[in-house]
Each structure stands twice: as C-alpha cells, then as structure tokens.
Amino acid sequence: MTEPYSKRLALAVEERGRLCVGIDPHPSLVSAWGHTPDAAGAESFARGLIEAIGSRVAVFKPQSALFEAYGSPGVAVLERVLRSCREAGALVILDAKRGDFQPTMQGYARAYLMADSPFAADALTVSPYLGVGSLQPAFDAAAESGRGLYVLARTSNPEGGIVQLASTGEGTSVAQQVADDVQVRNDVVGPEFGLVVGGTHDDLGLDLARFTGSVLVPGLGAQGATMADIDRRFAGTGASLLPTTSRQVAGAGPDAAALCEAVDRLLAG
Numbered sequence: 251m252t253e254p255y256s257k258r259l260a261l262a263v264e265e266r267g268r269l270c271v272g273i274d275p276h277p278s279l280v281s282a283w284g285h286t287p288d289a290a291g292a293e294s295f296a297r298g299l300i301e302a303i304g305s306r307v308a309v310f311k312p313q314s315a316l317f318e319a320y321g322s323p324g325v326a327v328l329e330r331v332l333r334s335c336r337e338a339g340a341l342v343i344l345d346a347k348r349g350d351f352q353p354t355m356q357g358y359a360r361a362y363l364m365a366d367s368p369f370a371a372d373a374l375t376v377s378p379y380l381g382v383g384s385l386q387p388a389f390d391a392a393a394e395s396g397r398g399l400y401v402l403a404r405t406s407n408p409e410g411g412i413v414q415l416a417s418t419g420e421g422t423s424v425a426q427q428v429a430d431d432v433q434v435r436n437d438v439v440g441p442e443f444g445l446v447v448g449g450t451h452d453d454l455g456l457d458l459a460r461f462t463g464s465v466l467v468p469g470l471g472a473q474g475a476t477m478a479d480i481d482r483r484f485a486g487t488g489a490s491l492l493p494t495t496s497r498q499v500a501g502a503g504p505d506a507a508a509l510c511e512a513v514d515r516l517l518a519g
C-alpha cells in the first residue's frame with residue numbers, strides 16, 4: 251500500500267461520499283435475492299452488490315462470520331470478495347472483530363494486516379476486550395503496511411453498555427479508556443486507527459473531542475438509526491464519521507437500479 255489508510259479513506263470519501271456498505275450474506279438475504287443459501291449463493295450476492303454499487307460507494311465492509319458460516323468454500327469466497335471490492339475502486343474494511351492475547355494476535359496480523367496476507371483488506375475491525383495492549387501486534391502490522399484498524403469502543407447493540415459503560419475505577423468509562431488508548435497510538439503514527447461507535451445511542455458514553463481517527467458508525471437502517479439521528483447524536487464531537495449499513499442497502503436488491511437508489515438516498519442524508 252503506497253499511501254497510509256487515513257489518506258486513502260479521506261480521498262475515497264471526498265470522491266464518493268461518507269458511506270460504507272456492509273456485505274453480509276445472511277442466508278435469508280441470499281435466498282431473497284434468488285440464490286441458494288450456500289457459498290455459491292453468497293458469492294453471487296456479494297458480486298451483485300459490488301457490480302451494482304462498487305463504483306459509487308467509498309467503502310465496503312464484508313462480514314467475515316457470514317462467509318465462514320458457509321465453510322471453507324465460503325472462506326474462499328471471502329478472499330475473492332476482498333479482491334473484487336478493491337478492483338471496483340472501493341476501499342474495504344474486513345469486519346472480523348478479532349481480539350486475542352499478543353502471541354495469537356500476531357497470527358491475526360499475519361492473516362489480515364500484512365502485504366501478503368490472504369485476507370488483506372484496507373482495514374480490520376478488532377475487539378479490545380482482552381485489553382487494548384493485547385492488540386499491539388495488530389497496531390504494529392497495520393502501521394507498517396499502511397492499513398487501518400477499527401477498535402470497538404461503544405458498539406451499536408443494547409447489550410454492549412454493561413461492559414463498555416462500566417467505570418474503570420479512574421472515573422472514565424471503559425469505552426472512553428479504549429478511545430484514549432487508541433488515540434495514544436494515533437498521536438505517534440498519525441490518524442490511522444479508528445473506533446467503532448454505534449449510531450443507536452442518544453448518549454454516546456464517550457467524548458470524541460480529542461480523537462483524530464475515523465469513527466465507523468453502524469446502526470443505520472435495520473438497527474433503527476437514520477443519517478439525521480447519527481448527525482444529531484455526534485453533533486459537536488468533531489469526529490470524522492463513516493456511517494455503515496448492511497441490510498438497508500442489500501435489502502433493496504437484487505435490482506441494480508434499486509441498490510443504487512438506496513445508496514444515493516443515504517448519501518443525500
């Protein structure tokens with residue numbers, strides 16, 4: 251990768267607008283598109299999305315588990331889908347939410363974050379709930395290869411609060427501590443590391459004023475949030491937002507014109 255992730259993302263968003271579309275081949279959705287709910291069907295579904303909207307969205311976000319659930323053929327499809335997203339000119343965030351202790355995290359770094367990784371994407375979602383420090387091999391590999399990370403801070407699901415809003419004992423929420431620990435890395439390497447903060451909460455539970463990285467915001471559409479809700483909930487944070495939705499766009503398919511319309515409606519705000 252020639253340019254750092256933050257620069258490639260800024261350019262893609264400037265050219266195409268701030269939207270990330272998830273590629274989530276749920277069996278029900280694959281079937282609704284008229285495909286068999288198996289690896290071949292998942293590939294047709296993903297290809298349909300990429301062909302229809304790959305030249306107009308800034309970022310795609312394939313969800314790893316939803317390919318893994320189809321077994322090794324599904325995993326091979328995921329590898330090809332990552333390539334196809336890039337060939338369409340979009341960036342790609344692999345949503346795998348990885349997180350483990352450091353020696354194992356080195357394995358995840360080899361799998362996802364190096365130039366010759368089989369599942370190399372532009373960025374990867376990671377879970378900090380074994381401690382942000384446990385992710386250090388991923389921070390190091392991403393910085394070296396010009397890739398980004400999105401660290402889960404305040405997830406969109408209602409169950410997340412019990413862990414993420416708990417107090418660290420120093421008077422801050424766990425989510426705030428995660429954001430601050432990620433920012434420490436951004437202060438060193440530049441704004442390459444992002445956070446995931448759901449768009450579903452009226453009270454975000456963390457202060458993003460000092461955060462310089464990208465903030466991936468799930469929760470649009472099927473989880474109830476609108477673009478207006480997201481703008482209202484993040485107003486005044488100064489954060490650089492990347493709203494993301496999966497089912498709201500894919501649910502409009504398989505018709506290519508309908509998929510484009512769904513994207514355009516979201517981009518119009």
Ligand SMILES: O=C(O)c1cc(=O)[nH]c(=O)n1[C@@H]1O[C@H](COP(=O)(O)O)[C@@H](O)[C@H]1O
Pocket residue numbers: 272274313345347375404405406407446447448468469470471472473494495496497498
């Ligand atoms: O990391 C994520 O992408 C993510 C974080 C989060 O807090 N909430 C969340 O919904 N996601 C993912 O974003 C996608 C949301 O899908 P839709 O609800 O269909 O838009 C799913 O693939 C989720 O796994």
